[in-house]
Amino acid sequence: MQIFTCPFCGPRDETEFHFAAEAGKKRPMPAETATDDEWAEYLYMNSASRGKAQEVWLHVTCGEFFLMTRDTVTRDVTAVTPLPGRNA
């Protein structure tokens, strides 16, 4: 069992967490002018990179989304921070 740390609640079992998305995606705005390709890029496309990755995770039990920086090969977590504009 891996322990992830929620910036709001502290260390908890990995089963309490849910991967949401890769971080850094920007919603095309205004939406009416976005092309199909831009929407597809925003909705579906990923890096799925090996090694260091920054992701948005949900701590299911408290309902907060946050940023997690971790290694996708070793599974080491190096940083957890609230989303921009949100204080822990």
Add this chain to the structure above:
Amino acid sequence: MKRYSALSLFTEGLRGHRGWTPAWRKATPQPGYDAVIVGGGGHGLATAYYLAKNHGVSRVAVLEKGWIGGGNTGRNTTAIRSNYFYPESVALYDLALRLYEGLSQALNYNIMLSQRGMLIAAHTPTQMEICARIANAMQLNGVDGELVGAEEALRRVPLLNRAADARYNCMGGVWQERAGIARHDAVAWGYARAASALGVDIIENCTVTDLLIESGKITGVETDKGSIRAGRVGLAAAGATPGLASMAGIRLPIHTYALQAFVSEPVKPMLDTVLLYLGTGTYVSQSDKGELVFGGGLDRVPTHGQRGNLPAQEAVVSGLLEMFPAFAQLKLLRQWAGVVDVTPDSSPVIGPAGPEGLFLNCGWGTGGFKAIPAGGWLLAHLLATGGHHEISRPFDLDRFARGRLIDEAAGSGIAH
């Protein structure tokens, strides 16, 4: 290529089996090929075989960073089936199943295909309705599939938990007679042997470090064994495909997860079908050696590490024991994981991408093994002709921008 037969086995037996030769050549890379395939799993090797066999293109190299069949081809639970929902998917997976049915003869290599049938078991009236819908869809698509009741399901799998207080009491399910299992290593080795005999170079321990692109066209690959030129390049590397595609600036609709599988100690025959239980998400079959081969859902943590996490193990094992309480006495022999490439609609991506001459065969997620002959057949068609086969057209990468997703996660109840 020395032909395998009962006679050759017999005569070799008389000679103390000293006359067998390696099944495929160990090749060193040539400076250039007509086509290069990155990934020496089932899909890549099948692609090379069908390129040579169907299209007469034999200046082909298969580049594998480890050993052939050492990725997901050698890590799956070997089930083969075509019980999908959408016509596009059924056409795809049934092409694979039909090719599997004749594969041992075509390759002159025994892949030990055992069409022992598969039961998708349901335990609620709602799931039975889903099963009815799947069975109807299969029949409409011209594939064998039938809805069975509890009595028939328990006749096929007598050891299923039928205690009055069982959490999941079987109400019936979908039965596909032609589904089954095959020896997964033999699929990789059989394709490798047949492709090698047709002139294909299989190069192991060769990592692709970059894709060579000149004025919008692919011109080859850079590897740790030097540059290899080719006007057509196919990527068939499952979880490693996003990294390879990124070398051409391509982003893919893929997340990579670990999928685990398990093998118990061998026991006497007691389960002669493949079983998938909707209530637990666990699937199980018994190998010819007597081991129970089983697995379940994905680890929920995106990863590139080929090992699983404990919560998923617990879910799968507890699912198995819920279905078969008697199995609690068995010991687990081995447990492992492969990195699977999961798309949002649980359907593969087959088709051109980025620079001219680059083609993808990826996104199979948890279901790549059953599709190996079709994936190879279709990627070979793309590499040889530059255009889609009619079966692969719906699976093009462009479906995401066009909104034409083939959502098998919703359609056939895939658990991821």
